[in-house]
Amino acid sequence: MSSSSAALATAGTAPRVPLTKKALTADHPTWCPGCGDFAVLASYYRVLEKLQYPHENIVTLAGIGCSSRFPYFVNTHGVHYIHGRSLPFAAGVSLGRDDVHVFVFGGDGDGFSIGGNHLVHTGRKNVNLTYVIMDNFVYGLTKKQTSPTSPIGFKSKTDPTGSIDQPINPMQTLVNSGATFVARSHAGQVNHMTEMMERAARHEGFSVVEILSECVEFYEGAFDAAVPRKGGQFRTIELRKNDGTPEDALRHDPSDEVAAFRLASEPWPGVFGVFYESNRPTKNKLEAGLIAKAREKTKSASDLEVLQATFRRMR
């Protein structure tokens, strides 16, 4: 989601007080103690504090899931929609109101299972919004069923002897979706996560961050392989600097879709950082262009005049 969309001047004339974490905090989260989602929430506060958007112009949306309870825990305009369909709703908000900043939060089930198709189509349309997927490799809210990111062998209530369906590859799926900013982070790496979320928020277009966020209740230790203090490795992506040095050729070029797809095929736990970034025009801009063209044709006639002219043609 872009910071470039001009904020509509709103009524108040008093100088704005800075937006603080305190002002952003709402209900106490109902998550289990230790759930990775707390850290994501904390990062979101930090990003909003950095961005200092007008408070009333921030919208936090979600579908259904533990992670999708997000909107209740942030004091912004908030929407708790239905399971798997948050993206079309959010896209409607973004296209309807270019002055607001749209953030969507959700889980792996919400985003990749029931909502998988909306991801692809919001992606190819490049609607200007930021989407954070809190991936815990499991269905949390419904208490431990296999999710489309659960690894083969994971023992859940729907796969008591271990799951057998090949999971999707989230990064490959996102790169293929047409999203113009695709990044990956880990809820245990607060600074990295905050940086990714901030970059996503500043990106103009459809930006997605997958954050590995542990479900301590139903999939403890799922991401230990990426946690250094548990003996894992948190490998980050070095991005190309275009400085002409020979080392630079080895660095990742985030505008290269095929390279991003290849990077996403690295074995578990893979790498973290920005996989893909491009600046294809957003649907917001393209639709604004259609409007401008149409209005040029009607010579910016008023709505009433346009409709009257149409009726005259039906005489």
Place this chain on the structure above:
Amino acid sequence: MSSSSAALATAGTAPRVPLTKKALTADHPTWCPGCGDFAVLASYYRVLEKLQYPHENIVTLAGIGCSSRFPYFVNTHGVHYIHGRSLPFAAGVSLGRDDVHVFVFGGDGDGFSIGGNHLVHTGRKNVNLTYVIMDNFVYGLTKKQTSPTSPIGFKSKTDPTGSIDQPINPMQTLVNSGATFVARSHAGQVNHMTEMMERAARHEGFSVVEILSECVEFYEGAFDAAVPRKGGQFRTIELRKNDGTPEDALRHDPSDEVAAFRLASEPWPGVFGVFYESNRPTKNKLEAGLIAKAREKTKSASDLEVLQATFRRMR
């Protein structure tokens, strides 16, 4: 879909007469004269004639669309389901009956728009069936709306000044879906198309063929760039032979997902042939494995005995 699934012995004892095109022909197609779909139908007859499956063990399924009228034009067991949902239905038939051969036909709207998510999930599950997408870059049955494969600028009734949303890349989408056989052909190239469909049919697992099939009514000339006699180019993929020659390294390795993804990024009209092929276990096999394990545990007790034992535990 695999030819290896054992055909259940069916009642008749008389030697089977060979399955002919004549026996396979049903209602006269209601397609517009010149529609590419006629050629696809002709190829399907040819493939079935080659495969010589028992007539009663062939199932032809579809969703809704011009292309999805297919089941009425083939004299096999046939299902005309609802728009975009043919794959889960077909997967149910495949998993329910390992002795039948499941073929699904549909359009680009049916498969990539409303049905896009089912494609990905049937793919990752690798359900044993063959899916043919008759891609005409337009909604035919509903008379010329933009489809998810319509190129930017295409003038349809929903984009009278030219479409603006970036289309999906069908081959990249299919490669990413987890399908274990992915090929591309053109309805004007009957031999190539028949070969691709036959290979797909013989593949064990989820096999998909995208066939460019022109809608002469609403998108005439869409695929001329791939038609040699219209000045276009029909470039086919050379597959690796593993013959140790240096040329061979330049040929395409269909087991390489990233290479397939790269191949799919070639500019329009791209290349034709097998993009991807692998032999990951099918869900059919994996589920059969779960059943075998469960039956081992119950010592193959009868259904009644198993349920009685369960009830005893609830006393």
Place this chain on the structure above:
Amino acid sequence: MVLPATTPTPGASPESAKERRAVNDVVIRLAGNSQDGIQTIGGFLARLAGRSDQEVMTYMTIPSTISGGPSIFQVRMGNGDILSSGDQADVLVAFYQHSYESHINSLRPGGVLIYDSDHVAPNPEDRRFRAIGIPITGATVEAVGGSSKDKGKNLFVLGLLARIFSLDVAKIGGLISERFGGKSEDIVRNAMLAFDAGYATPADNLHDCLYQFEAPAVSGGRPQITTDGNLALTYGLIAAGVRHGAGYPITPWTTVMETLRSELGKYGGIFVQAEDELAAAGYALGFAYSGHLAVTGSSGPGLSLKMEALGWAVMAEMPLIVINVQRGGPSTGLPTNVEQSDLMQAIYGSHGDAPRVVLAPKDVEDCFYVALEAGRIARKYSTPVLILTDQALATRIEAFDEPDLAKLMVDPKPDLSPRGADFEPYPLDKITRHAPPGASIATGKYPSVSGLEHDELGHPTGNPALHMKMTAKRREKIKALGASLPVPEVFGDPEGDVLIVGWGSTWGPIREAVGQLRAVGTRVGQIHLRNLHPLPPSLEEIFARFKKVLVVEMNDEGLYGFGQLATLLRARYSLPSIGSLTKTDGLTFRISEIVNGVLQRLGRAGTDGGYAKPSRI
């Protein structure tokens, strides 16, 4: 465009008015293949009627194969109230033998059969009609020249009809040039060549079948417009302030979305073609949440896919207009036929107690006004409003007074004004008024909009008392709307034997049937419900004035013998006098079906179409 010189001067028809027989209204059925462009000339005739201050109504069928095929277009035009496209045709134009065979029995005895003698050989034994054979194909080819083959047959026939009915040639020329204006000069010229050739058919060949429409009653002052139901509805939405929406194509809803997609840009709005109907509902609700009056729509199958989203809209109390252009069901059903079988779903299709508003327009003109009413209700009651139109209305062309847009047009912009400290999205004692994003809240506490049961601020609650109160809140606002609705007017007898209750596109045929029934001495009244949920007040008193209440609708009699509206009315009023007249053949009601149905229920013999039909030709 300057009309080619061969065209006769406007008004100067080759025969003078006194050689012609006067007619009041006429039903013309054009039967051919959809490829022949019969819709085009049918449309011209309808438009011409509108421009001549005549009434008009059309009816068409859509071929069932993709490549086209047999198809009809029927126009009824003339003076007086034209309420249906007519049970029987006065004139049948048959392009092919199959057209002749399929439709000859829909021509009323004494009517005129015009056939293309190059393709049709009528049964010489059949003396019921006056048959006029014209070599339509040959004459067109001759007139236009070889290259275009028989393209233009339709315009030849239009010329022929202009000659027969002494139509206003100048106006037709205008219509032709408007229609083909954007295309090459050749096309316009060929069209006029074909038209002129048809018009030039010698009177002798027409066996004296020449007519003249009676002068129309003085016009209502406003010019007439001629359009179909889907367009009227679409422009009604725009007049109601809709600037945003989303949909997915499906017949017969598609033309609404296509028109919105191409028109809304002019108004600064956006219409999104979504990936499916679930997404379309999501986009529309996102637009609505962001402060706009938004629309989504579909036909049957697509509505079934929106049921979850609509339930959310009820729970979250989000204003939204939802269109269902009904077609034959269930499932994929009969996509190009008409049915009114989605009423129960409109009211009860979502899980849980999810009360919402359902409206239905009665004719093409009402399609425009019902959209305005839907917008008013959606905004005032912060609720989804479903409009049930149907395939027959969608494609039917009618002429009606041009609406006074300057008075009617609404333009609701998002209300971004700051909200006071007492702001709550879900107050228990008031109707919900959402604060869209961009609106600041004095307390600094921002609202949640939620599909979970919630408290006044939109935060989730499992509190039993609150669920009861919020359920009541959602119910009571809809009841308040119900109480505020106008009592439906009774047409015909204010009390008597039978009250016919209808809804939606059956209005015209029912009204004509009431006229015919009263003419044969039955005491019959009619009310037509536009508000289906909630129902308007005082129906009980109206029902009480009639011995029988007969609900006429195009759906199935159901397990217990009642159509869908009949079921609703019986449930509310538990009056055993409420009965049902239903049918499920995918076609609009013929007047005779209603007349006979009523007579039968009154224990009288039905008529065979032989009752008081005003003679026309």
Place this chain on the structure above:
Amino acid sequence: MVLPATTPTPGASPESAKERRAVNDVVIRLAGNSQDGIQTIGGFLARLAGRSDQEVMTYMTIPSTISGGPSIFQVRMGNGDILSSGDQADVLVAFYQHSYESHINSLRPGGVLIYDSDHVAPNPEDRRFRAIGIPITGATVEAVGGSSKDKGKNLFVLGLLARIFSLDVAKIGGLISERFGGKSEDIVRNAMLAFDAGYATPADNLHDCLYQFEAPAVSGGRPQITTDGNLALTYGLIAAGVRHGAGYPITPWTTVMETLRSELGKYGGIFVQAEDELAAAGYALGFAYSGHLAVTGSSGPGLSLKMEALGWAVMAEMPLIVINVQRGGPSTGLPTNVEQSDLMQAIYGSHGDAPRVVLAPKDVEDCFYVALEAGRIARKYSTPVLILTDQALATRIEAFDEPDLAKLMVDPKPDLSPRGADFEPYPLDKITRHAPPGASIATGKYPSVSGLEHDELGHPTGNPALHMKMTAKRREKIKALGASLPVPEVFGDPEGDVLIVGWGSTWGPIREAVGQLRAVGTRVGQIHLRNLHPLPPSLEEIFARFKKVLVVEMNDEGLYGFGQLATLLRARYSLPSIGSLTKTDGLTFRISEIVNGVLQRLGRAGTDGGYAKPSRI
């Protein structure tokens, strides 16, 4: 497992039976946090009752936060018909101060309050109850040892209750070892240590509150099983021959699908977790088409997503069992509460005229049998059958006679026999019997199964007469089922003041209410409908024998004052005597709510719970 030596010998309770007061049935409410394992011991008590040929019914709440929180588990056990989990508790066990405060008013005056004196300080002024403070936390820690902290409190309480009610310690030991048997030895030992410590609580500390259940009536011969509604339903499906199905998780449906997923393999079957509910319906229909008896299911929101697929199943005439474990609606609603608000959707949720079958089980036992009935109907009438159960039934534990599986179990395999030359999938004069793939057809002409309107062979048609006939075919088979159904039995007075009509899980509370109402001199009867669509025959005659018909259901009164079943009954019978008693607080009916509702409608004052409640403790 050998019980640890400290355990008293079975049957030899420390006090002899005559020191104990006899009780018939008892309601025990355990109030704590969900993390304390109160469900576990509640479950043990229920299971114990079942194994002791007692009746039992439980009730629980689910905490609304993900991490757990306040929660109750209530067990009613004893002799005689136990039809509800009880309005008021006889014994309340309060683990925390918040438990005490939230639940003390649900303890009936004179009841026993047991509280953890380490956490709870009851109001000393409140003399309504007998209060027994036990240092539950401390005593558990002491008994089990430091490392496990206060884990085991629940088993301590179980021991305490065993002591108070002289429960069968050997049987409980068996239950504990079965439950924890798979885990480490430590766990079992610790559990027994805690249990024994509770059991060893000195009688003095219990203030003489010692009881003994009366001997149960002679058992019905078959052993009792104890289970919840979702499990009973699941095993009913298996008994009915279901070997294939698909679903997507949602509370409270999930445990059905989890159990099917883990069980079906043993029967050679497959259950697929699909990507969403639309896909799940597709898989299930694919299984059905391929010749199997298949199931799909969900709760409210998921059902809204299946409406299009279910419409196809009606049109294509495909047998299918569809489960809806109802929860509070609309939209996401109250996911962990109960409601019966999806009835209208079950019948009317799909577009078009799509008649299908709807059944509802009345208690846990009936969950098993209704699944068998659904399978029978689906196969016999080639139709989708919806089963409406609900959140209360899903999680409620009851004991009932073990079904005679050898007699009941059905195993329909795909019928692949060749079909004769007269085979048609959609004959107009017979019920559809599909030929699955693999079945050869003598004519060599293979059938299409279609969601378009079709002819007898399944090929699409737009023929008006055929649409009418096929619509009738789909309607008439459901009517035939209706006509074949048994007339519901009237319980209580066969005629009189009020007939209470219910459906689903309200059966128990209604029956108890009828008992109480008759005890205070009201002439009340009860019928409980298992077949909601089509309705069974002869209801009209039954209704006519009562002055009022009161439909009791857990949903909203709607715009016109009637709940959903009441609406259906009024529509069918148009009897003004049919009224409604509804509520939407997300909780099961209390008996007093029904009793008072009836008395009020009879113009008598309600009782305040002070009516004829049989004294127990």
